[in-house]
Amino acid sequence: MSIILDHINYIYSKGTSEEIKALDDICLEIKNGDFIGLIGHTGSGKSTLVQHLDGLLRATSGHIYYDGEDIYDDGYDMRALRGKVGLVFQYPEHQLFEEDVFKDVCFGPKNMGMSDKDAELAAYSALRSVKLPDDLFFVSPFELSGGQKRRAAIAGVLAMKPEVLVLDEPTAGLDPEGRDEILGLVRELHDKEGITVVLVSHSMEDVADYAGHIIVMDKGRVLMDGTPKEIFSHIEELEEIGLAAPRVTYIMHELHRRGFNVDTSVTTVKEAVDSVIGALWNA
Amino acid sequence: MLREMTLGQYYQVESRLHRLDPRVKLMGTLVFIISLFVSQKAVCYAVATVFLICMIKLSKVPFGYMVRGMRAIVMIMMITVVFNLFLSPGEALVTFWAFTITKEGLRNAVFTAIRLTYLILGSSLMTLTTTPNDLTDGMEKGLGFLKIFKLPVHEIAMMMSIALRFIPILLEETDKIMKAQQARGADFESGGLIRRARAMVPLLVPLFVSAFRRANDLALAMEARCYHGGEGRTKMKPLKYKAWDVRAYVILFCYLALVVLTAIVSPV
Known part of the structure; x- marks a missing residue:
């Protein structure tokens, strides 16, 4: 699987006085097995971009190729595409509607044309993989806690067995524990089941800890594209567009300034610990 | 549309x-x-x-x-x-x-x-x-004489202005939920009348839930700011x-x- 975005432009309310250019000449490639972090300030076009990935928004100009096929071709099966690119919206728990959690998770796979039995199997394994306790499968989704609801909603997308999982701010409004649970879950899906992941976030920590590749967006354009180390070495540029590097990177810069021989390019707490221990050892 | x-x-x-x-x-x-x-x-x-x-x-x-x-x-x-x-x-x-x-x-x-x-x-x-707000203000003031007949003019005007204010919010919400369900393969466009009506359930249930949640939040926010109806209430722009x-x-x-x-x- 691969997704190629070829000069994508998107203009909101085209032809009226309130025209807004939300995406400006986006060229990207998402490869099989990637874990991409998509970061940018509010209104930078992140959410608009991910809605293009499964064809919910149609680009004003440009092309998107999924496995080499142009998704804007006549007769392209959009519904199948939406099964392959699983998009989890912001606050996905707001989409729950069925009488019980299990039925709700079955909604996606059934829409994909699976038989009842296959859909139930897919729903069961999706609910297991988001680690929702078994005794909650058949209660009303509205009785779950916030974090549980969100996991149930993510299961609803996972049950379609997507090749790419796109999550738009999956940790918004969760406490630190809930956040770690969700992100740990996403990492597990990526590492164990080989699902390609696109994680949209404005939290540098989330992205630095989990993503192998980061795309920075600003005002509808792709500003930077690289590994976390490459991206977070441009602290000044990130700050200019209202973003920042992970806090731990700042600490390392400060330590370095005070004469410790530490690696300033680290982006995760674990790397920082190793680097600090190494520096103290050598001192 | x-x-x-x-x-x-x-x-x-x-x-x-x-x-x-x-x-x-x-x-x-x-x-x-x-x-x-x-x-x-x-x-x-x-x-x-x-x-x-x-x-x-x-x-x-x-x-x-x-x-x-x-x-x-x-x-x-x-x-x-x-x-x-x-x-x-x-x-x-x-x-x-x-x-x-x-x-x-x-x-x-x-x-x-x-x-x-x-x-x-x-x-x-x-x-x-x-503007909708001016309109309800005008109605409240213009129909104020009906208070003699114990008609809750202020409350009716307030309800109207809240309802008007919620139209764009709920439209946006509808759009969002529609897209979220489409991302799960829901189809709102094809099929006969009954199929289409059934297809609305995944849209309407979350929409109602969200409308109630918003109404509840708004009621709490109003109460937290000591709103208690029109009695003795003054206007910022009379x-x-x-x-x-x-x-x-x-x-x-x-x-x-x-x-x-x-x-x-x-x-x-």
């Missing part, structure tokens, strides 16, 4: 009509509607037409924009016109098969069409030039009549008098 509806929308532009007190505009709309129903002669409609054109010019709202809102009522208009045309008794003009068009029928049909069109144009002129508002009332009165006069005097 929903965004194309111009009926009942506000059009932002700077004009004399926009600046008028909402009570004047409410009264003006009422006077205009009354004048349409008083009108029984062609001359009356000529007066109304001149008045309406002047007002539209004064409002600076593009005419094309106003007419777009008319599309919604074309069907109703056709039905009333057809009924009037064929079912009015009187002096026969044309007869074919089982249908007879009478002189009175033709007259009624034309007048009804004009009346309906002007009715819509007149009232949409009010909503186009008045409505006050200015010179132009008084002039507008005079113009309205003259217009109504003219229409009534022509209705009595004019032979056709």
Whole structure:
């Protein structure tokens, strides 16, 4: 699987006085097995971009190729595409509607044309993989806690067995524990089941800890594209567009300034610990 | 699709009509509607037409924009016109098969069409030039006398303004939920009537849940700020009549008098 975005432009309310250019000449490639972090300030076009990935928004100009096929071709099966690119919206728990959690998770796979039995199997394994306790499968989704609801909603997308999982701010409004649970879950899906992941976030920590590749967006354009180390070495540029590097990177810069021989390019707490221990050892 | 509806929308532009007190505009709309129903002669409609054109010019709202809102009522208009045309008794003009068009029928049909069109144009002129908040403020103040009859005028006005305020929010919410369900393969566009109605369930349930949640949050937020109804409540911008508002009332009165006069005097 691969997704190629070829000069994508998107203009909101085209032809009226309130025209807004939300995406400006986006060229990207998402490869099989990637874990991409998509970061940018509010209104930078992140959410608009991910809605293009499964064809919910149609680009004003440009092309998107999924496995080499142009998704804007006549007769392209959009519904199948939406099964392959699983998009989890912001606050996905707001989409729950069925009488019980299990039925709700079955909604996606059934829409994909699976038989009842296959859909139930897919729903069961999706609910297991988001680690929702078994005794909650058949209660009303509205009785779950916030974090549980969100996991149930993510299961609803996972049950379609997507090749790419796109999550738009999956940790918004969760406490630190809930956040770690969700992100740990996403990492597990990526590492164990080989699902390609696109994680949209404005939290540098989330992205630095989990993503192998980061795309920075600003005002509808792709500003930077690289590994976390490459991206977070441009602290000044990130700050200019209202973003920042992970806090731990700042600490390392400060330590370095005070004469410790530490690696300033680290982006995760674990790397920082190793680097600090190494520096103290050598001192 | 929903965004194309111009009926009942506000059009932002700077004009004399926009600046008028909402009570004047409410009264003006009422006077205009009354004048349409008083009108029984062609001359009356000529007066109304001149008045309406002047007002539209004064409002600076593009005419094309106003007419777009008319599309919604074309069907109703056709039905009333057809009924009037064929079912009015009187002096026969044309007869074919089982249908007879009478002189009175033709007259009624034309007048009804004009009346309906002007009715819509007149009232949409009010909503186009008045923000929903001004409108409810105007209603609250203008209908304040009903409080004597123990009618909760303030509460009704508050409910109206909340309802109006929630329309764009709920539209946005609908759009979001629709997309979220489409991402799970939901299909809102194809299939027969029953299938489509069933397809609405994944949209409507979350929408209702969210509407209730928002209503609950709003109620709490209002209570947290000590809202307890209209009793003793003051306004940040109290409505006050200015010179132009008084002039507008005079113009309205003259217009109504003219229409009534022509209705009595004019032979056709």
